Amino acid sequence: MTENDNQRALRVLQLTDPHLMADPAGGLLGVNTRDSLDAVIAQVFRDHGQPDLILATGDIAQDASEEAYRLFGDKLEVFQCDTAWMAGNHDDSPLLSRIAAERGANQRHIIQGGWQFVLLDTSVPGKVFGELSEPELAFLEKTLSENPDLPALVALHHHPVEIDTRWMSPIGLRNRDAFWQVIDRFPQVKIVLWGHIHQELDQTRKSARLLATPSTCIQFTAGSVEFSVEDKAPGYRWFELLPSGEFSTEVSRATDFVFELDSNSTGY
Numbered sequence: 230m231t232e233n234d235n236q237r238a239l240r241v242l243q244l245t246d247p248h249l250m251a252d253p254a255g256g257l258l259g260v261n262t263r264d265s266l267d268a269v270i271a272q273v274f275r276d277h278g279q280p281d282l283i284l285a286t287g288d289i290a291q292d293a294s295e296e297a298y299r300l301f302g303d304k305l306e307v308f309q310c311d312t313a314w315m316a317g318n319h320d321d322s323p324l325l326s327r328i329a330a331e332r333g334a335n336q337r338h339i340i341q342g343g344w345q346f347v348l349l350d351t352s353v354p355g356k357v358f359g360e361l362s363e364p365e366l367a368f369l370e371k372t373l374s375e376n377p378d379l380p381a382l383v384a385l386h387h388h389p390v391e392i393d394t395r396w397m398s399p400i401g402l403r404n405r406d407a408f409w410q411v412i413d414r415f416p417q418v419k420i421v422l423w424g425h426i427h428q429e430l431d432q433t434r435k436s437a438r439l440l441a442t443p444s445t446c447i448q449f450t451a452g453s454v455e456f457s458v459e460d461k462a463p464g465y466r467w468f469e470l471l472p473s474g475e476f477s478t479e480v481s482r483a484t485d486f487v488f489e490l491d492s493n494s495t496g497y
Contacts, residue, residue: 238469239342242273242280242308245442255292259490266301266463282339282342285315286386287320322352343470344379350385358402359385360404369383377417383422388402390432392441392451419474420437428451429480464483
């Protein structure tokens with residue numbers, strides 16, 4: 230590898246909350262989730278081309294079916310890079326992990342392009358809210374302790390901060406204080422990244438950017454008190470990461486995707 234290769238930005242794609250189903254006609258509030266994921270993937274190629282790494286941050290399946298996970302893996306075959314999957318509240322975490330392992334997508338700690346990526350499982354069986362178990366917190370602390378010189382991106386499904394979408398307050402990460410007690414000790418954490426909230430968010434905490442990303446299917450209305458969806462196109466997040474710890478990121482949406490959203494729904 231040449232010096233110039235070492236300085237090239239690492240291109241990372243985040244896909245989140247595709248909510249795929251075994252049924253090919255499976256839809257979420259009127260949106261066929263297979264079609265919307267296809268539209269997002271096509272948009273990635275139009276806007277950015279091939280990534281170097283893909284992070285899939287949960288709710289890969291709506292129905293926690295083996296068929297949905299296998300379909301997700303099949304759809305990602307258009308990309309020529311490693312992928313890493315983590316569980317959300319709609320997922321069956323052991324099943325997801327088993328199928329991800331078949332594709333080498335079950336890595337929890339990745340070192341690539343001068344960065345490290347730490348992937349956490351916040352799913353709680355049968356619950357919508359998230360929680361980090363003691364082993365997960367210990368894994369996070371140990372990994373960051375052992376790699377102090379590499380800028381870090383920590384990814385999880387549930388939001389670890391309060392957001393202005395009030396109905397989602399009870400279904401975020403329950404033990405967020407314990408999470409931040411670890412993160413705040415490690416200034417090499419440059420990015421904390423999640424899904425779950427089906428909307429874009431960009432905040433800062435100390436030296437870390439806190440980022441959430443639109444779903445590849447439906448979008449929740451930012452600032453809503455009760456459950457609400459809005460007529461925004463499905464999307465993804467793209468990163469370009471330099472070994473120095475500097476990075477750029479943007480959200481793109483598949484604005485050409487045509488759908489009829491059931492905006493009168495009170496849940497999903």
